[in-house]
Amino acid sequence: MASDRIFGAVVTLIALAYIASATQIQTSFMADPVGPKTFPIIIGAVAAICGIIMTLKPDEEPEWPELKTMGSLLIAVVVLVGYAYALKPLGFILPTAVTAAILSYQINPQPAKAAAAGVGLSIGLFVIFKFALGLSLFGLPKFVTG
């Protein structure tokens, strides 16, 4: 109940903000009858109405995970974002091994297996991508290979 109400309210707020920013869209001199503003405003309006409906008529509450699981999901997100930033400067193999190992540990908390999965996936995928599919990937950081 509460989740749907909150979600509905958030959708409505975002939709209103979206409409507000749509009204700020610059129009050019070659305007057509509809212009660049109308369609985004319609979308925003429909979303806002649906958001209000959700707030008024919520479904049953979903089962949210306990705090500990939420924590591990948060860690996963942080690790994935870090991976996104690390992929270019640090090359493929190192960040992939670390990220894959952490994700693997989160799914099945056994450190030895997780580490093996990380290293195995990292090297295995690198070989497939680089040599079988011919993608241009850098395996190691540039300052190592020179």
Place this chain on the structure above:
Amino acid sequence: MDLLSNLAMGFDIALSPFTLMLAVFGCFIGTIIGALPGLGPSNGVAILIPLTFSMGLDATSALVLMTAVYYGAMYGGRISSILLNIPGDEPALMTTLDGYPMAKQGRAGDALVISGVASFVGAFLSTIGLMLLAPLLAGVAFLFGPAEYFALYLLAFATLGGIGSNNQAKAAIASCIGLGIAMIGVDNNSGLPRLTGGNMHLFDGIDFLVAIVGLFAIAEVFFFIESHGKDTSIGVKLDKVTIPVREIMGSMVTMVRSSAVGFVAGILPGAGASLGSFLAYMTEKSIAGKKGGFGTGVAKGVAAPEAGNNAAAGGALVPMLTLGVPGSGTTAVLLALLMTLNITPGPTLFTDRPEVVWGLIASLLIANFVLLVMNVPMVKVFVKILMVPPWILLPGVTMVSFVGIYSLSGSYFDLVLMVAFGMLGWVLRKLDVPTVPIILGILLGGNMEDALRRAMVLSDGDWTYLFSSGISIGLWTVAVLGFVAPMFLRRYLTKPQRITD
């Protein structure tokens, strides 16, 4: 005979050794993807698109490869449904209803063979249906102007929201999220940026592949972390595989009937494969009556949804190729593939690029026979793949997704965006908000707005032009009905729930 000469041209392309190899390879990969628990056809195809793109295949080859993967995943989906009671995606849910009880009775092999044959019948008949119907529909599609296209896009969102989901408001919100995202970037008409918040990365808009991979693949990883992979441990052993000839023959009528039902359901834009397997199962259940024993593990209960599901997969290609409107989540992903390859689906595809269309149809026919061979005698090979534990599989999927998206643009921004879409996908699925309309919105948003604006240019701003032709009035009516009617029918059409041990 136009059809035969076209088909001959198609086979000419499809039977070249390279294309044939791609089709076989695609079938193999597709079956693996379908069989892996937690990887359905849509996320499987989604994570492969960026890779296909960076491999530099030409349009026909890429299309043949990915549709083979698509068909393969539809076949493979039944393996995890039957053995593990884990449907890879929504349509496969119906197969678990009789498939898993059958496997528990020690008849896993029979269930796999029957469903394999049923998949073949469904996919084969619907490919023939596609061949006959698509050129006809392409002819009709020439009559479509911008007003009709606008109504058609609306119809797709309406049926997807009405039939495909449990709550109209939530489905509409999902469509709006997608459409809203599609608006971001430089406006096609005026050339000025819209809704970018001044962020340079957003001037090109948000790449639909980033959204698809995020919503489907990355969100799946979060679900596995949440459940700690617990869902996957129960399974049924497969001993020996024999061919239950009598049961296959006995359910042949069921297979043909279900194929017809599935094909028709698949053609409906927006409704797609889940409706196909659902309707096929329910039709057969009511024909068989109480004595039929549906739900306890009978051959027909396995044959019907599989034939329906695969026939719907073929049917869904009809509106996708002729009108550019996908009929299911996976065809939405295939539409994304076409757009990436710079092929514009629509009636002109049949006249301008016949080699693409007919090469594709011929490869589908070939893929079907390859898949039958792979999935009946060789089914044990794929069963082995189920043994891959989620703590290896899911990190692997994540890494493939990252490399795929990274190879498209080489920017960290898209990767971060993908993770954000993954989080969004997790929250939305928790709240029972469907994610397929988002994909459809991102894919079709630009076209939908263009159609509206062109219609208004033609009519000089007169809004009644949108309802001025018979076709558009018809489409609007179906759209409204498709969205509203399920609210009242829902009481009668409750979906069977997944059985638990």
